[in-house]
Amino acid sequence: MSTPDELIVEVSENVLADVDPVAEEGEPHPIWSTMVELGWPHVGLAEPVGGPGGSLADLCALVSATARRGIGVPLLEMSLSCWVLQEPLEDLVVFARSPQWVPWGRCAERLLVVPERGEPHLVDLRAPGVSVRPGSNLAAEPRDAVHVDDRAAVTRASPAFDPELVGARAALLNSAALLGAARGALELTRQHVQQRHQFGKPLLALPPVANSLAEVRAELVAAEAALERAVQVHQQRAEHAPAATAVAKISAARTATAVARTAHQLHGAMGVTREHRLHLVTRRLWAWRDEHGSERSWARWLGSTAERSGEHAVWDVLTSRV
DSSP states (O other), X not given: OOOOOHHHHHHHHHHHTTOOOOOOTTSOOTTHHHHHHHTGGGTTOOGGGTOOOOOHHHHHHHHHHHHHTTOOOSHHHHHHHHHHHTSOOSSOEEEESBXXXXXXXXXXXXXXXXXXXXXXXXXXXXXXXXXXXXXXXXXXXBEEEEEESOGGGEEEOOOOSOHHHHHHHHXXXXXXXXXXXXXXXXXXXXXXXXXXXXXXXXXXXXHHHHHHHHHHHHHHHHHHHHHHHHHHHHHHOGGGHHHHHHHHHHHHHHHHHHHHHHHHHHHGGGGGSTTSTHHHHHHHHHHHTTTTSOHHHHHHHHHHHHHHHOHHHHHHHHHSOO
């Protein structure tokens, strides 16, 4: 089993337990400085390169715990940059596949671009010849466009990683974030239907309500199992990581859609108010499910792989012991 270290889980619970998730739009949540001080973006970096060690499962647990509470920080992007460059970075370096879509670009010092084709490179976002045009996703998180007028602001990066594997790791962490946010939405919904009464009994006592919650919880547990297996594959059989990631991302995206829909149905009008915490997780579910490859794009990739390799070969990859 590839499960996170119990101490990692305990620390994340202690750090995030009483944090108010509401923060100024367009800026990392104030808890980000504490995360950096504790070395969260560096988890998974080996000690020989200056990292704290830890596993990919540990990092996924931190990403998931943060998303579960609806806290907006560039943990996924920063941790990817550290892993690709194999160093514990001091400044905020965010990861993107294209300079036209840069998470947290306006807040970062540097941008690491790892395109699907071509060489990876670093962009100094504070250089005179670089401009950042603000944009945002559905969760009001920065998704900016970077334009470079002076090529002196760009330097070649030399990571010894296959771009496909980098993309798979990005999608894996995105899946962990999706399932964390989905679990947060499910927890808020369960609390709501336990506390709200109708006809003299909690909403949860009504069979249609209980059945809806049970269905999405079962879907969430299945998606979490797919994520756990994908983490194991990344750590032990990297050549099969993209296929395992495809299953995890497809499952996570479908779960995100189902959980967000059910959560808002059971909250009713209360669920769409700015004062209620539900939107802090459901808006992220809607935004993140299409980032780092949508459900459809990963399904197409999996189908193309099956067409090339044969369905039996793909089935063996997806179901064999790790």
